[in-house]
Amino acid sequence: MQLLFYFVPFPLWLSAVFSKVRVGLVELFVMRSFRKIPPHEIVLPAITANYAGLPISVAQLQTHYMAGGNIRNVVAALIAATKAG
Template identity: 45%
Template sequence: MEFEQVLTLIIIAAILIVIAVLFTFIPVMLWISALAAGVKVGIFQLVGMRLRRVIPSRVINPLIKAYKAGLDVKTNQLESHYLAGGNVDRVVNALIAAHRANITLTFERAAAIDLAGRDVLEAVQMSVNPKVIETPFIAGIAMDGIEVKAKARITVRANIDRLVGGAGEETVIARVGEGSSVPLVVLKHIRRYWKIQIPFHTMY
């Protein structure tokens, strides 16, 4: 009788261990969350992600977010972007922001911008709200030998179609610094100003 009780306890412990291992390997709660949100994801898809060394939550949670926002994004697209080293959550957030702002942005374009090392979400935000970049002080010598220092404030708006390979913030500041020292010569008569601000408005 005592042997049967011990055997029963061993069997129950083994079953609990197997269930714990299954719940660890198969994200059942994540699968239930996806089904509750209306996203059709098979349990074997989640197992396949584990085998491909993909963290399922990094793909399924953005997929749920995209589905709720009305975007047509596939699981394979998000998983491929994750395997390529991209930030899936940031790409989905950028797509949602672009969709809300009526900006045409495909998943392929957003993924390419993200893989190029640019912040695609910030680019979408800058397309809606231009960003003001303030340069360091730029020094120039007037014709009468007076040194004049100026600080430029540049208003930039992101062009998503040309973002890959386009100028970044550091490049914009460098170009403004190269092109702003020449106009300082005409300021030779403004001797009482040691520091001035010159607003520039540009687009990239």
């Protein structure tokens, strides 16, 4: 059962659903299994960006992560820039 939660992080998906971030269970599985991306590195900043009103998709965050970018820093900088005007 723990192996299932490793590949399909149900609690993380549930947090995303309640935060209105569009990400599916299959997408989380593909992230971890095939793309070797830790789902929490994408979903948690996506939730933060969504609460801040930034229109950033999970696909855009994945692309940036695979290019070597730091997702948390980028989302924090975008939020700061939005607040600054």
